[in-house]
Amino acid sequence: MPIALLKFPTDLLGDIFKLCDPFQLYCLSKCSKRTQRSIQLGGTKKWKLSFRGRNAIVASLDGLHYNFGGTEDPDEYFETQKNWRFDNYMTIPFGEPFDVFFGFLGIFRIVEELDVAFGSFEQFSKAIRELIDRHIEIERIWIGCTPKVEKVDKLMPILNQLNITQKFSCLKKFPSEFRHQFDKYPNRILLHHSFWFNISQLLECTCDRIDLRESILSNQDMDMFFQKWKRPGSFPNLRWLHIAGENIDDKSSILEIIPPILNVNNPRVEVADRLYKHDNIVDPVRITKADGTEGWLKVELGSWPELKFLVLNPIAPNT
Amino acid sequence: MSSTEQGTSSAAPAEPTTAPESAAAPEVPESFYYVHGKDKVVHKVSAGALQHSALIHGMISNLGYTEEQAKANPFPFENIDGDILQMVVDWCNQHKGKPTPPEDTNLPKQKEKLFDLVLAVNYLEIKELLTYCCKQVAMMVKGKSPEEIREIWMIPTDAEDEAAEKEAKKRAGKEAAGETAAAAGDAK
Known part of the structure; x- marks a missing residue:
């Protein structure tokens, strides 16, 4: 027995749409322009999209994935199916992937991850403009080490205008003349080949987790950073800092200690983040902020010099 | 209003029961209220059952009606069909004083009434029943294609929407022209 759905008031439609899965919402949006508008007005659960520039899109929420x-x-x-790869899979007419993605943005208003992997510079710049114009929230941007997209470095200034909330990851090596300044930081950044991320940027960074690989930051830079960190109120968000780079050496001191910096006393101490357990340090040295906050620092040299710094009390002392 | 008084189909007693003598403390007699829908058939419902409806609960809070006053002043819900109100009253009685389970097997099964039931439940603000009803509406199109959804949910095509819009505009234009002509006639 059919019912005239669109005769329901908008708030009631929203209640129904919140009980629909992404497959139902997608198919409903294909019924007419009016159903598309109704979905936008009524609202849905906060399904989040992931898109890589190819003919596949995922809508996810609370561990449920609709592919x-x-x-x-x-x-x-x-057609919907469950197969060895996906629990929920629907085949749909795709055509131009970016146009399909824009269509999805009319239904689902949050992008969980935009992976700059496949497609052209022009397509991605258009997509980013579209996201900016529609005020879409982006949780994560991922740029792999070998994206098929050319001129990714030229995309960076446009990416800067996006509202990225959770994480910005860039594994791609940019040309040596590349320079970039973040206008606004997400919670986390992971930058490989981060020669362009200098001490001025680190000193202004508001992230809670910072991971810089192939960094140019030196002992002097890190000393400057820690001098600032020790001041009350500075870097209030910072929980984890990881710097890997050849300029971390034993030629000068960080906080008046010549690297390596580690705790050689027994019992051994391991500190780890409660949420990100892989962000852990064994045998760190405790440093204290003027306001009493404790941080744990370890600097190792060798073939791959790295500095790890965790702002947390130890949770698992090993004896 | 019709003088027909209809007892509810559930286990709710027609009259308040008296407390057993052996009870340690005397039970407070349950209060009853009366509601009617479009068909004017009056349903007697306990305050406990009516608690499911945020709208009615808000209306009866602190009302302090005696049985006679409540009988003489049934709450009119003229926008709700009598049979739909009966379904709602039955559901409220079945779930009186009980936590509602995540899946409700007592949900009215008549699909043809679902549209009106959803509107009534939404109006009466019965949150749990509304969730069940909305779930049932959503399940109607589980695994369906856009074409099937269009049929099940009676969704007009873009062309039909455009035609309807044109027709509405034309009608509005005619009505406006008619009003103008009438006003001009009056002025003469």
């Missing part, structure tokens, strides 16, 4: 994949066979449109 949309392209097919050219009209007989397979809107």
Whole structure:
């Protein structure tokens, strides 16, 4: 027995849409322009999209994933299946991947991850502009080490205008003349080949987790950083800092200690973040801020010099 | 209003029961209220059952009606069909004083009434029943294609929407022209 859904008031439609899964919402959006508007007005659960520039889009929430994949066979449109790879999979007409992605943005208003992997510079710059114009929240940006997208370095100033909330990851090596300044920081940054991220940027960084690989930061830079960190009120968000780079050496001191910096006393101490347990340090040295906050620092040299710093009390002392 | 008084179909007693003599403390007699829908058929419902409806609960709070006053002043819900109100009253009685389970097997099954039931439940602000009803509406299109959804949920195509919009505009234009002509006639 059919019912005239669109005769329901908008708030009631929202209640119903919140009980619909992404497959239902997607198919409903394909019914008419009016259903698309109703979905936008009524609202849905906060499903989040992941897109890599190819003909696959995932809508996720609380560990549930709904995978949309392209097919050219009209007989397979809107077919759902569970297979060895996906619990929930629907084949849909795809066409131009970016246009499909824009269509999805009309239904789902949060992008969990935009992976700059496949597609052209022009397509990604258009997509980013679209995200900015529609005030879409982006949780994570991922730029892998070998994206198929050319001129990714030229995308960085445009990416800067996005509202990235959770994490910005860039593994790509940019040309040596590349320079970039973040306008606003997400909670976390992971930058490989981070020669362009200098001490001025680190001193202004508001992230809670900072991971810089192939960094140019030196002992003097890190000394400057820790002098600032020790001041009350500075770096209030910072929980984890990891710097790996050849300029960390034993030629000058950090906080009046010549690296390596580690605790050689027994019993041994291991400190780890409660949420990110892999962010841990064995045998760190305790340093204290003027306001009493404790931080744990370890600097190792050798083939891959690295500095690890965790702002937390030890949770698992090893004896 | 019709003088027909209809007892509820649930286990709710027609009259308040008296407390057993052996009880340690005397039970407070349950208060009852009366509601009617479009068909004017009056349903007698206990205050406990009516607690499910935030709207009615708000209306009866601190009302302090005697049985006679409540009988003489049934709450009119003229926008709700009698059979739909009966379903709602039955559900409220079945779930009186009980926590509602995540899946409700007592939900009215008549699909043809679902639309009106959802509107009524939404109006009466019965949160749990609304969730069940909305879930049932959502389940109607589980695994369906856009074409099937359009049929199940009676969704017009873009062309039908455009035609309807044009027709509405035309009608509004005619009505406005008619009003103008009438006003001009009056002025003469």
